[in-house]
Amino acid sequence: MTGTLSIKEASLYYGKHIVSEALTLEFNKPEIVSIIGPNGSGKSTLLKALGRLLKPAAGTVYLNGRDMQAMSSAETARQLSVLPQATQAPGDMTVRDLACCGRLPYQTMFSQLGESDRQAIDMALESTGLVDMQKRSLSSLSGGECQRAWLAMALAQKPQILLLDEPTTYLDIHYQLELMELVNRLHRRFAITVIMVLHDLNHAARFSHRLIAVKKGQIMADGSVQQVFVKSTLEKLYDVKVTVMEMGSEGKHYLACFPYCSMETD
Structure with missing residues (x-):
């Protein structure tokens, strides 16, 4: 069974600070989705709301068609798994x-x-x-x-849905690639929907099917890698000048981004 997850007209607050308003997204098929955007843009806040770690001040998060806040923690965890940035054991x-x-x-x-x-x-x-x-x-x-x-x-x-918050943080490049390849294999083997926050744009472009670009708590772009991972969108998202190129090896091709100048120094 394919899991579905959606957030409808949601307002997300930290204390009295407004992070996002009128936020609406749907995840209705098994794919790898990366949420990208600058620091402080609301990426992790969005992921916490999707994972029932943060209750929206307004709006609703639906898991398999049901209001997640009306579900028990155990019932939610049997359908959706969350791996936050900070893990302790x-x-x-x-x-x-x-x-x-x-x-x-x-x-x-x-x-x-x-x-x-x-x-x-x-x-x-x-x-x-x-x-x-x-x-x-x-x-x-x-x-x-x-x-x-x-x-x-x-x-x-x-789980039917797996949420990952910056899973490659603190890992060197070898373990970053190993982890991303593992996530890709798990998705393909079990048809799990993977939604993750990523800072590394090139990992996001290489391993995702869909990208969601977030800035100042709002969705700037949402679509396939080919639609979102373009010069105009990335420059507006991060306020830097970039070159986007197609890379390839061993018959596989993917897009890569190379920032080269801050807009402020233009």
């Missing part, structure tokens, strides 16, 4: 123990993991390449390995 927790946490939405207070839970956990560890590391403590992992462990936890929830 005890350093002595093992990779498998963390993956097991992904099954909590399926448990009652006194229930134990059943066969279906173990199968979901094994599937998550296998899909993220962590079977051989499942007994290692989180404190012994590299940054890239730790991020994969958190992805395994999210995947163990068996």
